[in-house]
Amino acid sequence: MSTVPSTVLVIGAGGVSSVCVHKMAMNADIFGDIHLASRTKSKCDAIAASVKERTGQEVSTYEIDAEEVPAMVNLIRKVQPSLVVNLALPYQDLPIMDACLEAGVSYLDTANYEPKDEAKFEYHWQWAYHDRFKDAGLMALLGSGFDPGVTSVFTMWLKKHKLKTIRQLDILDCNGGDHGQAFATNFNPEINIREVTAPARHWENGEFVETPAMGKKVEFDFEGVGPKNMYMMYHEELESLAKFNPELERARFWMTFGDEYIKHLTVLQNVGMTRIDPIKYKGKEIIPLQFLAAVLPKPETLGETTKGNTNIGVIATGEALDGSGEKTFYINNICSHEAAYEETGNQAVSYTTGVPAMIGSAMMVTGKWAGDGVFNMEQMDPDPFMDMLNEHGLPWQVKEMDGPVDF
Numbered sequence: 253m254s255t256v257p258s259t260v261l262v263i264g265a266g267g268v269s270s271v272c273v274h275k276m277a278m279n280a281d282i283f284g285d286i287h288l289a290s291r292t293k294s295k296c297d298a299i300a301a302s303v304k305e306r307t308g309q310e311v312s313t314y315e316i317d318a319e320e321v322p323a324m325v326n327l328i329r330k331v332q333p334s335l336v337v338n339l340a341l342p343y344q345d346l347p348i349m350d351a352c353l354e355a356g357v358s359y360l361d362t363a364n365y366e367p368k369d370e371a372k373f374e375y376h377w378q379w380a381y382h383d384r385f386k387d388a389g390l391m392a393l394l395g396s397g398f399d400p401g402v403t404s405v406f407t408m409w410l411k412k413h414k415l416k417t418i419r420q421l422d423i424l425d426c427n428g429g430d431h432g433q434a435f436a437t438n439f440n441p442e443i444n445i446r447e448v449t450a451p452a453r454h455w456e457n458g459e460f461v462e463t464p465a466m467g468k469k470v471e472f473d474f475e476g477v478g479p480k481n482m483y484m485m486y487h488e489e490l491e492s493l494a495k496f497n498p499e500l501e502r503a504r505f506w507m508t509f510g511d512e513y514i515k516h517l518t519v520l521q522n523v524g525m526t527r528i529d530p531i532k533y534k535g536k537e538i539i540p541l542q543f544l545a546a547v548l549p550k551p552e553t554l555g556e557t558t559k560g561n562t563n564i565g566v567i568a569t570g571e572a573l574d575g576s577g578e579k580t581f582y583i584n585n586i587c588s589h590e591a592a593y594e595e596t597g598n599q600a601v602s603y604t605t606g607v608p609a610m611i612g613s614a615m616m617v618t619g620k621w622a623g624d625g626v627f628n629m630e631q632m633d634p635d636p637f638m639d640m641l642n643e644h645g646l647p648w649q650v651k652e653m654d655g656p657v658d659f
C-alpha cells in the first residue's frame with residue numbers, strides 16, 4: 253500500500269464527489285495530490301474552484317468517459333495515483349475496475365454495479381473480480397458510502413464491541429430534510445428511482461424474501477427529525493451483511509419518504525415515466541427514466557434550500573458479548589443539511605456519502621485497511637473508520653434499547 257500524502261484520482265463530479273474532494277483537500281496530510289475526472293469537465297472545474305476558495309488546495313481536472321477503458325487506462329498512467337475513487341454511477345463500476353487492473357492501481361466505490369437495462373443491483377459481478385485483484389496484488393473496496401458503507405461498519409462495530417452474534421438487524425435511513433421542491437431526489441434521480449421502485453427484499457431464515465415495492469410502512473420517531481413514515485425496501489448492503497454474518501435470522505432496510513414524494517412517484521410510475529426500457533419518440537430511442545432524470549432538479553442544486561437533518565443508523569439485537577443475555581443497541585449519526593452545505597456547498601445526502609468515501613480512501617492509502625482482492629466494508633476492522641467518522645463531520649452515538657424492535 254502507498255505512503256501518505258498520496259496521489260488520488262476521483263472519477264465523477266456530482267454531489268458525492270464534490271463532498272469527497274473537499275474533504276480530501278481538507279486532509280492534505282493524507283491526500284497530497286488530488287485529480288478529478290468526469291464526463292463533463294466544467295463540473296470538475298467548478299468543484300476545483302470551490303475547493304481552492306475554501307481550502308487553498310489545487311485539484312487537477314480532466315474530461316473522461318469512464319466507460320472507455322483504454323482512455324481510463326491512459327489517464328491513470330498519466331496521473332499515477334495510488335488509488336482510483338469511483339464516484340460516478342454504478343454503471344461505470346466494471347469498466348473502471350477493468351482499467352484499474354490494466355493500469356495496476358487499487359479501487360474504491362460507493363455503490364455496487366448495476367446493468368443499465370435491468371434494475372438489479374447485486375455484488376456478484378464485482379465479487380467475480382476478486383482473484384484478478386488478488387493476483388495483481390491490488391485492493392478493491394466496495395460500497396464506502398453511508399448505506400452501503402457506514403451501516404456495515406456500524407454493524408461490525410456492534411459485533412466487535414457489544415454483541416457476540418447478531419440475530420436481528422434493521423437499518424433505518426431517515427432524510428428529514430425539506431428542499432422546498434414539489435418533487436426532487438437527493439442523489440442521482442435515475443439511480444434513486446430505480447432503487448425505490450424495485451420490489452422490496454429482506455433477509456429471513458437464510459434467504460431473501462421478496463414483497464411488493466413500498467408494501468410495508470411503519471412510523472418511527474427519529475431523534476433530530478421527529479416521527480416519519482419509513483418503508484421497507486431492498487438495499488445492497490443486505491447482501492454483504494447476510495454473507496458476512498451468517499447467523500443473522502432477519503435483516504431489513506427502511507427508508508423514509510414523505511407523502512408528497514410517494515404521490516409524485518406513484519403518478520410517474522403509473523404513466524410509464526419510470527420505465528428503463530427504450531421507447532421510440534419522434535423517431536428517436538429514449539429511456540423514459542433518463543428523460544425524467546434530465547427534467548428533475550439536479551441533486552447538487554438542492555443544497556442551498558435544504559433544511560433539516562438526516563438520521564441514519566442500525567438497530568441490532570443479539571447475544572451480549574459480556575454474557576448478560578440478549579441485548580438491543582441502536583447506533584446512528586444525525587447530520588444537518590445546513591451544516592453540510594456551509595462546510596462543502598452540498599446537502600447532507602451527498603455529505604453523508606462523500607465523507608465515508610474520503611474515509612475509506614484514507615483507510616486504503618494509509619494502509620490501515622489492506623488486502624489483495626475485492627473486499628466489502630464488513631471484512632475490515634471498524635475501529636479506525638469509526639474514529640475518523642467522529643473526527644471528520646459524522647459523529648455517531650450508540651445507546652441500548654429496552655428490547656428488540658416491535659415492527
Ligand code: NDP
Pocket residue numbers: 263264265266267268269289290291292295316317318319339340341342344362363395396397398399400401438439440441443551552601604605
Ligand atoms: P450524480 O449524478 O450527481 O454524479 C454522478 C457523476 O458521474 C456526474 O458528474 C456524471 O457526469 C458522472 N458520470 C456519469 N457517467 C459517467 C461516465 N461514463 N464517465 C465519467 N463520468 C460519468 O450522482 P451522486 O454524486 O449523487 O452519486 C454518485 C454515486 O454515489 C452514485 O453511484 C450513487 O449511486 C452513489 N451513492 C451512494 C450512496 C451510499 O450511501 N453508498 C448514497 C448516495 C449515492 P455528468 O456530470 O456529465 O452527468
